[in-house]
Amino acid sequence: MKLSARRFTSSDGERFILLVDESGMPMFYPALYVTVHMRGRSLALNTIQNALNALKALYAWQSCYRVDIESRLSNSELLQAHEIHSLRDFMQKPLAEETDSNVVPISRRSKTVSASNQYARMSVIADYLGFLAYQLQTSSSGNGNASAQRMISQIKANRPKVSSKSSIDRDEKRLDDAVLDELEDVLRPGAEKNPVREYAVQVRNALMFSILRMTGLRRGELLNLKIEDIDFAKNTLRVIRRPDSKEDARAYQPVAKTRERTFPLMPELINNIHRYVLSYRNGVSGAKRHGYLFVTHKLGPSQGKPLSNAGFGKFMDALRTVSEGASGVHAHSLRHHWNYSFSKTCEDKGISPEREEKIRSYLMGWSETSSTAATYNRRHIKEQAGQAVLELQNKHLGKPKTGDAE
Structure with missing residues (x-):
């Protein structure tokens, strides 16, 4: 059966x-x-x-x-x-x-x-x-x-024993910035190695990658974005929950899993979104029948409809083949990398781990009582522990040895 x-x-x-x-x-x-x-x-x-x-x-x-x-x-x-x-x-x-x-x-x-x-x-x-x-x-x-x-x-x-300890802690799951920079160059509209030919699709794909890298959004949150979620005057992006939306015809509806929130965006990224909407998206047949930001450009029955999970998956699959070292790149790995980069920024600015955890919880859409943000904050504890161990070793090795020549 x-x-x-x-x-x-x-x-x-x-x-x-x-x-x-x-x-x-x-x-x-x-x-x-x-x-x-x-x-x-x-x-x-x-x-x-x-x-x-x-x-x-x-x-x-x-x-x-x-x-x-x-x-x-x-x-x-x-x-x-x-x-x-x-x-x-x-x-x-x-x-x-x-x-x-x-x-x-x-x-x-x-x-x-x-x-x-x-x-x-x-x-x-x-x-x-x-x-x-x-x-x-x-x-x-x-x-x-x-x-x-x-x-x-x-x-x-009779269930197998599942260890709660991961061989690679979540806060250490990060990508190489050089690989991501190379991917952005490959995805640049008009780039010779770009995996797609149609210029409008190149613009769309480059924009999706930039948003994922800059915000740490989930795949579902990205595909759930509507034009109305972008405030072009205030340079912000809102993540809105829309479960069971009648306007969304996708059987596998992408949804925001966590809390609603607002991201400030750089003017350059806002301008790129505005350019995509006016110059490319709005010219696709059927795209104006709904408000979803990213649409299918390819000719066929799905043209103009919101980009599907499968369509996004094809984009990510192609992305992993265009650059050496990009095999581990996917939407969630970009989210992990954003969290690593955020930790480094907070460290450089002297933000306390407690404050960092609250800010991260908001930006990722987690409850303040969630333990998920603390998972990423452990990098501070581990680095401090490492520094302490090295100081102890240095103190021991720096001792003058009995019988050393003076």
Whole structure:
């Protein structure tokens, strides 16, 4: 059985995603789970999609081992220990895609998914099977509920251990400024090595890269920008949340994940935005039907529509091939690099770590109580620790040795 996660947009702009079978029919219990258990908690659409990907893997395991989960739970027959071990091992395998976009149950490659991916899959599956057991078990006795809880606990106990420590701390994830400068030169409209030919698209791409580098915006925030978000008199850019916008026809709607905020921009960058809008964007057929800043220029049914996630992805893919050392460049790596550059600026200006954390939280759209900003601020502590260690070593090595010639 081949399953796929399919997105829908209602007449009022609200986005939905459901797990469907080969005929395109939604699967009943996954749909009920998403509607009651996930949408009821106002979870983001991408979070729901990740959960459905885990359920695809669950049903692939069911198909492979001929286990009818729903029938079993209806008869109060829970998964046994050996089945949970089989499920655990199966969750290490990656899902694969066919050329016709239908989902192949499991890739035949020997490659395995990361421990964090396997952990996330099994967490969703444990939650879903608990939901199913509650829905399907005819007995409401305490024994039945207790047995289901034991099964859930066993599944969770079989999740892999995921270290909370990263081999590269987030505040150290940065790009080489020389590589970014080279990319800006390559993206300059009219540059010989520019990966695209159409001049208007070159202007658009150079502008997107500059905004990402200068502000640290997320991909979704960049693609969600509207012309009205730019104050050309005050030289500012606003990040606005627009979930389920009726004006946005994109099935995969880019959204701002965090708090709304305002960025001051240099006049040169504001002028480049103004130039793109007046001289290039407004001349694209269909672009004036909506207010989104970045649009598709290529001829076809999508011309003039807001630039899609896929279209932006193609731009970033091409970007990584035009310069040596650019293989690690993507939207989120630019966000990490912005945070590193911001830390250096605060350090040079003598801004305290506490003040730096508050400013960073605002500019990144995080709550002041969020621990995310503190992650980047650790660079101060690490550097101070390094300086202290070197001072201790210098103090020791600088001692005159007994028996040294005077």
